[in-house]
Amino acid sequence: MFVTYLRRELAGRRKQTAIVAIGMALAIALVIIVNAVSSGVQLAQATVLGSVYGVGTDITVNLTPTAPAEGDAAGGPQKFDFGAADGTTADGTTSVSQARLSAGWGTFTFDQAALGTVSAVDNVSAAAATLSLNNTTFNGALPGSQTQGTPPAGGATPPDGGPDGAGGSSFNVDSFSVLGLDPADEAVGPLSAVTLTDGRSLTSTDAGANVTVLDSSYATTASLATGDTVSIAGTDFTVVGLVTAATADADTAANVYIPLDVAQTLSGLTGQISTVYVQAASSTDIAQVQADIEKALPAATVDTQADLASSVSGSLASASDLVKNLGLWLSLIVLAAAAFLIAILSTISGVTRRTREFGTLKAIGWSNGKIVRQVADESLVQGPLGGAAGIAIGLLGILVINLVAPTLTAGATSVAAAGPGAGFGAGGPGGAGPGFGGAAQAAATSDIVLSAPVTASVILLAVGLAVLGGLLAGVIGGWRASRLRPAEALRSIA
């Protein structure tokens, strides 16, 4: 009887059933789509971060910058000092050259013992140290000593010598970023974010060896290939491989990768590192690992991927903000207003319209409990009906998004250096040249195709919301029906 009544009511009051179900369906579809897009944006964000910080990296540890003490020259501008006997002179022109490998501006180094400290923290599954450096080479040509100084008496002899033969000078500054890393650590850190395109990567046997792996973009610009030799701090390194970023356009963390111990020796930063990359045992351990590292290394800045996410810029960041700020609010508002509210109001309205019906049933002897159950059951069926439709609409929406595959651009700030060939000319007539090229902040940019993944949890969430919406409407509608006194219900229609 009750099932027949339920079935006939739902079929007989199609309009109300449709309104409740459609409201519920649209809201649930929106929740599914927003959740899927949100997951897609987070995946895209993780891809960008992975390309910069390493795929498996959960946490990075750096030294917190502090103001230099008075008289402390560390961190000041680089200088190239040449003695009177430096350089080689030929044809009235003295050529000088000097290379320097040092921590770039904005990079702070700390004791390598921190790596051991971090590795000892509970739930750290892997940790790798790197030393971020800049190799700057100064090349110059200037007039020989005999052509400089006070002109001969009479002053009529014009200056000569120098690269232009008229007493002028020319200087060239070449700079690129160098990352020293432990060749044995491939699971975490910058090398985990790159793809080998030629040759081989660094291996544990490369420790102490003058071998290097180049970023393929840098190699192209510098006309270098596997097997060539590249000079770093005046030392020749053999190029053993080329790597490229995991994503299409993102830069890797450096132009040149060399073994950590070699980098420390050449830069004079023995036992020093600039960053520790940490992988937690599981995502649920990240907060604990971060807290423990902060406690063990009070002077360090400990960033998680969530912190790093703030460095992602571009339309991906906009999309992320949109999803976080607008999308979730929108879905909540629509869910509350368009679904739950419509379902509840519609159910209450239906109860009011059915005052005579419920009054009659009570007059016949139906208990409050039976009538409440009747109303609640109707709503409970309408909810999942809407839920099923909502899941279908939501999946359709996700399919459309995945077919359209909108592209988002993203940037993540990383320390990089200008490419080769930057330099300046000065001195003699006509000697003005282009600006100085040095270490700088560069942005790794990526085009990420947004995909909206469908997960079982999203479907379960939708089903849960449908049941909850139906239950809520049913309980409130049933409560309303139970409040009807049979005499009043019948009197209202007398």
Place this chain on the structure above:
Amino acid sequence: MYELSNVTKTYEQGKRTVTALSDVTLSIPDGQMVAIQGPTGGGKSTLLQMLGALDRPTEGTIELGEANLSKLGDGKLGRIRAREISFVFQSFNLIPTLSAQDNVETALALLGVRSTLRKERAAAALASVGLGDRLGHLPTELSGRQRQRVAIARALVKEPTVLLADEPTGNLDEETRDEIMDLLEGLWQAQGLTLIVVTHDTAVARRARRRLLIKKGVLTEGA
């Protein structure tokens, strides 16, 4: 048997108190057919609701057999309505989405009658009012006369001891009115139940063996 002693019923309408029934004392033996007449707003329907255990008096007592209807809780009143009291309304009050047979079955749904027997009894009740061939029809597919017959079948299917009819012919033409009253009177005689009819219609009231008049909440025996 009904026993009403000094029954008063008042309602609050804003700041005003309306007296619908005033000190009504009444006794109705089992099996009697009673007509209650009176002007609109005189208290007829209120009295019927008190007799039907749909409401409780503000003062006084109402007894149906051993049960004191003025003291029982909602649950017990509901059970008494389910087993002993039936209603026939002026507007038929059928469930619009249910067929004639389903509507009649609603009166048996709470009595623990098995589905097969319930359907058989509903079909038999409809046949007894001349609607044996309309079992699957919705109320909207039936005429006013047929709808009231369905309502009567619903009222009688559970074999109550009391049948309360509130203007049962109010929405019907004269010919149909007589037909419905013939039906009700025949069933009353056949089943020996107590039949109480509230009506404006003197022609309907004249059929009753006892006539009561209620005006401004005060009940008097009719001529």
